[in-house]
Amino acid sequence: MKVAIIGGGVAGIAAAYALLADKRVTAVHLLEATGRYGGRARTDTASIPGFAFDKGAQCIQDPTRNPLTEIAKKLGFETVEEDAGYRLRVETEDGWKTLPTTEPAIQAIVDEIQASFNENSQKPNVIVAGKPRRTDAAELFGHATSTYGPFTESAETWQTIAADRAREAEGDGANNLLVTKGIGSLVAAWGQKLRPTSGSSYIEHFGAVVSRIVYDDDKVTLTYDSQRLTVDACIVTVPVSVLGNGSIVFEPPLPDTHRNALKVLRLGSYKKLALRLRTPPADIVPGTHYYLAEDDPPGVWQYYRLPYADDVLIAHAAGDFAAALDGLPDSEVFKLFKTRIQTACDGVFFTTGRALTNWSNEPAARGAYSYSAFIGGGPDDPDALRARNALTVPVKRLYFAGEATDPACYGTLQAAYFSGERAAQAVLADVHASCAAFDRAATVAR
Ligand SMILES: Cc1cc2nc3c(=O)[nH]c(=O)nc-3n(C[C@H](O)[C@H](O)[C@H](O)COP(=O)(O)OP(=O)(O)OC[C@H]3O[C@@H](n4cnc5c(N)ncnc54)[C@H](O)[C@@H]3O)c2cc1C
Incomplete structure (x- = not known):
């Protein structure tokens, strides 16, 4: 045969x-x-010498039952547990602050999305949650930090049906694994x-x-x-x-x-960029993922340093924000993120070495990963x-x-x-x- x-x-x-x-x-x-x-699943090892940048998939999820855990062992690839904490980077009257993602205004939006999901997942064909009425920072952060939001689904809560998400298997509770190479x-x-x-x-x-x-x-x-x-x-x-x-x-x-x-x-949209840092910025602790709002196009960046490659700053964008960024020239996307991060954090300076993805425009992909629209x-x-x-x-x-x-x-x-x-x-x-x-x-x- x-x-x-x-x-x-x-x-x-x-x-x-x-x-x-x-x-x-x-x-x-x-x-x-x-x-x-x-x-x-594609690693770029050329753009930032010495750093393996995963342009697509990055984590082995549910490692106790994911066949890739065993494949990594067999092929001798080192894995590291991802034990990330999540924080918001927000501008307050007293300047820029790092706050918990459970800030009351944000938590209220997350709870609203959860309640909407609970109700709508009972029906076969209803969206997860409505579109934000305003695009103020609390709503943007609430949608970004919700587990039904774009960073999980690669689509917005109002684009995807709740019942599809409801039949997803429970996770195994173990930390994700990162592959150092x-x-x-x-x-x-x-x-x-x-x-x-x-x-x-x-x-x-x-x-x-x-x-x-x-x-x-x-x-x-x-x-x-x-x-x-x-x-x-x-x-x-x-x-x-x-x-x-x-x-x-x-x-x-x-x-x-x-x-x-x-x-x-x-397929929804998910964008990643990576930039080599000149010096380690005190405001960005390795292993912590920070959310930072962007004004135009409106959206939320998620940025972090990996514990095993802390001289690289990685940023993610997801959903409609990522789709809008995929429509911009690469140089503008880098400029937008650099300007934003340098406003929000002290001591962020870059040196040569940078990389960017654009899955929406890859002829063999045309997006990031699937959702039921x-x-x-x-x-x-x-x-x-x-x-x-x-x-x-x-x-x-x-x-x-x-x-x-x-x-x-x-x-x-x-x-x-x-x-x-x-x-x-x-x-x-x-x-x-x-x-x-x-x-x-x-x-x-x-
Ligand atoms: C930015 C991003 C982050 C992600 N993060 C994670 C993560 O952390 N953990 C996780 O588990 N998953 C993650 N995913 C999802 C994961 O990458 C995918 O679910 C998985 O790789 C899909 O594998 P596949 O074989 O189904 O499809 P693909 O990997 O897309 O394979 C399909 C293949 O078909 C080829 N092809 C397309 N058209 C043609 C054609 N006409 N003729 C011949 N060949 C063709 C393509 O080149 C491709 O190689 C992420 C994805 C993206 C984009």
Whole structure:
């Protein structure tokens, strides 16, 4: 049996390992648009010498049950527990102060969002919480610090449906793990082991942008660049934003269930920048994450120094704020953040070495991670909530995987991993069932 996998992120790599473990699989072709493994797990080691900047995923969440914990151990990647505290950096009548995130005005907004979530998650199709009436600092901070806000969801509370979030699996309670050499480096190393582990039955194609998929009951033919590949089954792991924007043509078109799911499942925005510090600023304690409001475009920065790389200042933006920043030239984004941080904190001076992300404009990603968008319909309309599961239903010999297809922990590395394994098992079960049926028919004919 010959299988193709489109996408060399965590889902694609996990699917490849699962397929290659089955002796009946004779060839696995992995087609990846870029020149490397990792997808949205990508480490930049060049922009700030000596520092591994994770442009996408950064934390191994739920480490006691996340397969990447074991993979890091096996491949010899050092991990460090993230034990971060969270604070606000706010301007008061007495100057700039660092305050707890539980300040009463902020906590009131967080509680309001929580109450709205509790109520709205009982219905299939209602937003998490309303849009702020004003964009004053308390509301911005309240939305930023809420666990239903953009820093968790990559979308705003009024863009995403509560019931999707409500079915997420409980966390394991353990601290996240950071990978000192970068999670992107870890995932790339794991992908690069496929070939030495599996020999000639594994064929990797880098720079292979799949643009057309023709499928029927028996075969799938992929077009990438000007080449064609025909296989018995294909696992598609590209982000839902890429599937939804029509850059891959399906023949015949995907069924309505899948096309409707792709209208709902979207990727939100999440932006990161990193700058090398000239001297360690006393106002920014390593291991503490600070929230700082921005006026124009309105939003909230989250900034911090890592305990093991404290000469680098990292800043994150999320949701609509990140989307607005992704629309600006890089130089303006750096300028905006530098001006803001130097106003809010003393002794922040930078030296050479800086890096920035722009996931919204990456052709192979088109966003950060998935959310179930509120696209109208009544509160009981089940379509949006069905979207993640709808996408996992195979269409003839096509199987879909990727973080967005996992309702229990979407938007994470482990979701991608489990989805890849699930799709591989589905391929094996279906193809072997049809082979067995063929053998039975041949025996009867004899
Ligand atoms: C800024 C950011 C921060 C994050 N932080 C965390 C975190 O701390 N912890 C966590 O667990 N998760 C985090 N995530 C989410 C995590 O990165 C993703 O859930 C996960 O990497 C998705 O893996 P995937 O295999 O489903 O998709 P991807 O990694 O997107 O892989 C899909 C692959 O398909 C390829 N592709 C796209 N189009 C084509 C085409 N036409 N032909 C061929 N190949 C194509 C892409 O190049 C890509 O390599 C973060 C994501 C971002 C962006």
